[in-house]
């Protein structure tokens with residue numbers, strides 16, 4: 534039996550029951566496998582830009598779910614039929630934004646777990662016509678951001694774009710720990726800075742302190 538990491542379980546919990554699901558950049562295919570196994574989706578598209586990565590997922594799903602999935606080697610969502618829900622996890626925010634912006638069609642629901650540049654992902658989904666339902670930081674062996682959205686209208690403040698809406702509202706432990714670490718790094722670097730850099734960095738530190746207050 535495959536034991537999912539805390540990261541993948543957290544992602545899985547955010548996926549809702551659906552008819553059709555696509556795991557873009559699926560690599561091992563663990564999430565699609567779990568979605569089919571639990572009956573949370575009726576049909577899964579597993580896609581990856583790398584044929585070698587996709588083969589791993591195909592080998593896994595072919596054991597139990599023949600006819601319930603389609604494997605496609607493709608860049609992002611190109612050539613993927615309209616699906617209800619799409620997961621894009623474990624990739625940089627820039628790639629996620631490129632995938633969404635160049636998609637032939639966009640799904641009703643998106644679950645995104647960017648590894649960096651989350652601010653750009655937030656801006657992009659809002660511009661593409663999504664309402665953000667969840668947007669928070671969690672911790673497994675590292676800190677991760679998770680964004681869940683559905684078709685709709687939404688607006689973010691500058692701070693929400695930078696830090697994530699739920700992080701600002703709830704200030705969960707993972708978020709507070711991440712920001713505290715960022716503050717320590719900046720504080721540790723102050724000594725080696727010019728007066729100008731120091732003033733800028735102190736301002737940034739104060740902002741971070743205000744955010745987790």
Ligand SMILES: C[S@@+](CC[C@H](N)C(=O)[O-])C[C@H]1O[C@@H](n2cnc3c(N)ncnc32)[C@H](O)[C@@H]1O
Nearest residue numbers: 557558559560581582583586607608609622623
């Ligand atoms: C670090 S793995 C993440 C795998 C899985 N989604 C997860 O979260 O555990 C990133 C995967 O994305 C794939 N990938 C990178 N760029 C892609 C793109 N433009 N379209 C589809 N897959 C892509 C890589 O080949 C790799 O398998």
